[in-house]
Amino acid sequence: MTDKDQNGTRALRLGVAGPVGTGKSSVIATLCRHLRDEFDLGVITNDIYTDEDARFLKSEGVLPEDRIRAVETGACPHTAIRDDVTMNLMAVEDMERDFAPLDIVLVESGGDNLTATFSPALVDAQLFVLDVAGGGDVARKGGPGIARADLLIINKIDLGEYVDVDVAQMVADAEKARDGAPVLALSRKRPETIDRLCDWVRQLHARHARGDHTPVDPGPMAPHHHAHDDGHGQGHHHHGHDHAHHHD
Numbered sequence: 648m649t650d651k652d653q654n655g656t657r658a659l660r661l662g663v664a665g666p667v668g669t670g671k672s673s674v675i676a677t678l679c680r681h682l683r684d685e686f687d688l689g690v691i692t693n694d695i696y697t698d699e700d701a702r703f704l705k706s707e708g709v710l711p712e713d714r715i716r717a718v719e720t721g722a723c724p725h726t727a728i729r730d731d732v733t734m735n736l737m738a739v740e741d742m743e744r745d746f747a748p749l750d751i752v753l754v755e756s757g758g759d760n761l762t763a764t765f766s767p768a769l770v771d772a773q774l775f776v777l778d779v780a781g782g783g784d785v786a787r788k789g790g791p792g793i794a795r796a797d798l799l800i801i802n803k804i805d806l807g808e809y810v811d812v813d814v815a816q817m818v819a820d821a822e823k824a825r826d827g828a829p830v831l832a833l834s835r836k837r838p839e840t841i842d843r844l845c846d847w848v849r850q851l852h853a854r855h856a857r858g859d860h861t862p863v864d865p866g867p868m869a870p871h872h873h874a875h876d877d878g879h880g881q882g883h884h885h886h887g888h889d890h891a892h893h894h895d
């Protein structure tokens with residue numbers, strides 16, 4: 648029996664992660680515009696100190712404003728989607744209750760890190776977004792999101808020729824890094840790529856509704872650094888759920 652059967656309010660929870668500026672908000676805006684007549688949708692955004700991403704999506708008019716909510720994560724945005732997902736889980740559950748029954752809740756990470764991933768306790772599936780402007784090598788370098796997210800998006804393929812990136816090669820490298828798991832080349836300027844993205848989400852939703860989708864944990868993020876106000880980077884390690892996490 649799925650959660651949805653138990654309480655009638657459980658949506659497909661789909662995370663969207665990836666480095667800053669690769670197009671997470673744009674992907675969410677695109678999905679909302681193309682799927683909102685088919686599915687009941689909600690969006691949760693994560694930002695460190697602001698609700699900027701939520702404001703962007705509201706200003707684009709992609710959904711009614713009360714279906715777009717911001718979680719302000721404070722110091723470490725990765726923690727809020729991975730190690731202690733309480734704030735996000737509450738936001739998702741509130742949204743599902745307020746608009747029951749929702750079909751899909753999209754959760755945007757506030758990641759400033761190539762290796763941030765969602766906990767399977769928060770989302771049922773996750774997209775990881777790279778863009779060609781970040782360089783053709785990025786896909787080859789791997790990391791948990793690149794290697795094991797349910798779908799890897801290589802975004803802004805319309806920019807390939809301007810940044811000297813061979814998009815086909817970047818996609819092939821990504822497929823290799825993922826052992827053949829799906830990779831989608833995307834541009835908001837190429838409607839056929841948007842159709843493919845929407846079809847992927849439709850199929851995922853259908854599998855989820857049938858109880859045929861099993862959430863996969865891409866694995867924890869690698870050790871990483873945060874720049875601090877005093878200009879000194881301070882490293883810390885993420886080891887699952889039991890680490891102390893201080894920024895002072």
Ligand SMILES: Nc1nc2c(ncn2[C@@H]2O[C@H](COP(=O)(O)OP(=O)(O)OP(=O)(O)O)[C@@H](O)[C@H]2O)c(=O)[nH]1
Nearest residue numbers: 666667668669670671672673803806833834835836
């Ligand atoms: N050329 C081109 N630009 C794009 C495409 N998708 C997004 N962009 C642009 O890329 C920039 C970053 O997009 P966002 O959607 O804000 O990226 P993000 O990952 O949400 O950024 P953060 O929330 O700051 O991490 C914006 O200027 C978008 O207009 C695309 O397919 N092609």
